[in-house]
Amino acid sequence: EYFSHLMDCVRGDPHCVSFLATARDLEAVHKSLKKSGCFDTHFAMPVPTRREKADIFKKLSDAKRLHVDEATLEHVVRNCDGLDVLDMDALVELTLHRSLSNLIQPYPDPTPTGRTKGDGEGKEGDRLRVSLDDMRAILKDYVPSKARGTSHVADDSKISSWSDIEGMSEATAELEDLLSFSSKYKDLIQNCPLRLRTGALLYGPPGCGKTFLVRSAAKICNLRIITVKGPELLNKYIGASEAGVRELFERASGASPCILFFDEFDAIAPKRGHDSTGVTDRVVNQFLAELDGIESLVGVFVLAATSRPDMIDNALLRPGRLDRMVYCPFPGEADRCDILRRAFRALHLADDVDDALVRRLAADTSHYSGAD
Helix, strand or coil, rough: CCCHHHHHHHHHHHCCCCCCCCCCHHHHHHHHHHCCCCCCCCCCCCCCHHHHHHHHHHHHHCCCCECCHHHHHHHHHHHCCCCCHHHHHHHHHHHHHHHHHHHCCCCECCCCCCCCCCCCCCEECCEECCCCHHHHEEEEEEECCHHHCCCCCCCCCCCCCCCHHHCHHHHHHHHHHHHHHHHHHHHHHHHCCCCCEEEEEEEEECCCHHHHHHHHHHHHCCCCEEEEEHHHHHHCCCCHHHHHHHHHHHHHHCCCEEEEEEEEEEHHCCCCCCCCCCCCHHHHHHHHHHHHHHHCCCCCEEEECCCCCHECCCHHHCCCCCCCEEHHHHHCCCHHHHHHHHHHCCCCCCCCCHHHHHHHHHHHHCCCCCCC
C-alpha cells in the first residue's frame, strides 16, 4: 500500500516517470498495485517456441564467437522441450567450455611445421566450432532448471524395450499407443489441429504392476517422470492442497516432455460430497480446472493408478481428461510363465530345473499377482 501511495505521488510530478515490473504469478501481486493508475496494464510473456529457442541459442552463441552449423541447430530445435531462456544461456556456456577443451591436447607433439596437434582443430575461421556430437552429449546430460528434482528414467535398469515387460501385454499395448506416438512425432502433433489423448487411469488389484508399468514406460520412451503419492497432496490448511496441485502441473509443464503420475489416486480424488471437511472436494475441482487447461501443457502425460476406480469422481474420467482406462489384471497362466522365466534368468539354477517346472509353478499359482 505504501508503494501504491508513492506511485500516486510521483504521478502528479511534472517529470515523466514510467514504471515497469515483472512477476512470476500475477495472482500473488497485491490488489492495490493492480488498480487503475498503478500497474493496471498486464502482459503475459508467452513461452518461446522450439524455433525461437534455437534462435536465442544461435544469437547467444554468436556473442560468444561460437560457430553453430545447421545440423547442430536443428538438433537443438528437436530437443529443447522444457528449456527456458536461462537454460539456453547455460547450454551456450557448456558448449563453449566443451569446445575449448577439445582444443587442448594433454601431450602435444610438435609437427614438422612447428605446429602442435590441435592447432586449428575445432575452429571455423576465428570462431570455435560446435560439433553435432558435442551438442548431443551436452543435451543428453543437461537437466532443465524446472525439471531438477524429477526422475528421468525408471528405477528398473533392465527394462529397455516394450518386449521386456512380461505379463501385461494388453496394458503395455495401451500405454505404448498413448506414449510412443506422441514422443516420436512431436512436430506432427504440434501442427495437428486435433487434441490428442494425454491422460489415462491404470486400475486393477494391488500388486499387479501398475506403478512398475508406468516407470518402465517412462524409461522406454525417454520421458521424465514426476511421481506423487496421493496423500502427499492433502494439507490441513485451507487452500494449501489446491495450491499443491497447481504447483505440480506448473512443474510438469516446465519439465516437459514428462509423465505426471499420481499413485493411489483414489485417496485424493474421491467422489465429491462425501468429505465433511470439503478438502478433497476442492482438490477434485482444482484437478478438473488443470486437466481442462491441459492444452498449454505440451508434452505432459497425466497418468493415475488406483485399486478402487469406483471411488474416483466421475467428472475426472470423462473424455478429454483421464478418459483412457487401462486394466491391469492378475496375470494369466501364460503371463505367469513369462514372469517366472524372466525372474529365473537372473538366478543360478540347478541343471534339472527345466521349462516343465516353470509351467508347473505357473499352474499352481492361480490368482497370484506379479508381486506375489
